Amino acid sequence: MGSGMSKRVRAPRQESRPEPERQNRSRAVSELLxxxxxxxxxxxxxxxxxxxxxxxxxxxxxxxxxxxxxxxxxxxxxxxxxxxxxxxxxxxxxxxxxxxxxxxxxxxxxxxxxxxxxxxxxxGEVATWRVPAAPPSERPVPPELGNELKGIADPELRAVLESLAAGVAATRGLPKIG
CATH class of the missing domain: 3.30.300 (GMP Synthetase; Chain A, domain 3)
Known part of the structure; x- marks a missing residue:
C-alpha cells in the first residue's frame, strides 16, 4: 500500500425502503371535496x-x-x-x-x-341566506324512534333525523352495490 495507491472503500449497501401505498384508488367525491x-x-x-x-x-x-x-x-x-x-x-x-x-x-x-x-x-352586496326546507319523508318512521324524535325542537334537524330513521328501518340485510 505504500506505492501511493489507496484502497477503495465501498459504502455499505442501503436497504431498500418499502414502496409507499399507492393513492390513486377510486375515491368518493365527498372524500375529495x-x-x-x-x-x-x-x-x-x-x-x-x-x-x-x-x-x-x-x-x-x-x-x-x-x-x-x-x-x-x-x-x-x-x-x-x-x-x-x-x-x-x-x-x-x-x-x-x-x-x-x-x-x-x-x-x-x-x-x-x-x-x-x-x-x-x-x-357591499350580500347574498341572501336561505335554509333549505327538508324534503318530506316518503317512508314511515318506526314508532319506537318517532316518539323520541318528537322532543327535538329544531324542525329541520327533526325532519333530517326522521328521514334517516325511516331509511335505516327500510333497509333489510346488507347493502347492494351494483
Missing amino acids: PAIGGAAFRKFGFVQSSIVSRWPEIVGEKWAGASAPESIRFPPGQKSAGVLTLTVRGAHAPMMQHVAPEIIERVNRFFGYAAVAKLTIRQ
Missing part, C-alpha cells in the same frame, strides 16, 4: 370554511341577512387575535358597528377560542 373547498377558503383567508356555511347559525338570521363573512386575517405565525372582515349591506353598516362586540363573541364561541379580536366592515 373538503380538501378542495378547504384550499379555496384558506386562499381567501378562511381557516375553517364552516364559518361561511354556518354564518346564519353563528350570528342569527337577522344579521346574516345583512352581512356575510369575507375573510379572517391572523397576525403572522398565529391563529388567534385575528381580524374578521364582513361584507355588509350599506344601510346596515352602522347597526353592525354597534353589535360588533357581540358578533366577535359569537364567532369566538363558535371557534372555541379567541380567534377574532377585531371586526372590520366593508359595504
Whole structure:
C-alpha cells in the first residue's frame, strides 16, 4: 500500500425502503371535496370554511341577512387575535358597528377560542341566506324512534333525523352495490 495507491472503500449497501401505498384508488367525491373547498377558503383567508356555511347559525338570521363573512386575517405565525372582515349591506353598516362586540363573541364561541379580536366592515352586496326546507319523508318512521324524535325542537334537524330513521328501518340485510 505504500506505492501511493489507496484502497477503495465501498459504502455499505442501503436497504431498500418499502414502496409507499399507492393513492390513486377510486375515491368518493365527498372524500375529495373538503380538501378542495378547504384550499379555496384558506386562499381567501378562511381557516375553517364552516364559518361561511354556518354564518346564519353563528350570528342569527337577522344579521346574516345583512352581512356575510369575507375573510379572517391572523397576525403572522398565529391563529388567534385575528381580524374578521364582513361584507355588509350599506344601510346596515352602522347597526353592525354597534353589535360588533357581540358578533366577535359569537364567532369566538363558535371557534372555541379567541380567534377574532377585531371586526372590520366593508359595504357591499350580500347574498341572501336561505335554509333549505327538508324534503318530506316518503317512508314511515318506526314508532319506537318517532316518539323520541318528537322532543327535538329544531324542525329541520327533526325532519333530517326522521328521514334517516325511516331509511335505516327500510333497509333489510346488507347493502347492494351494483
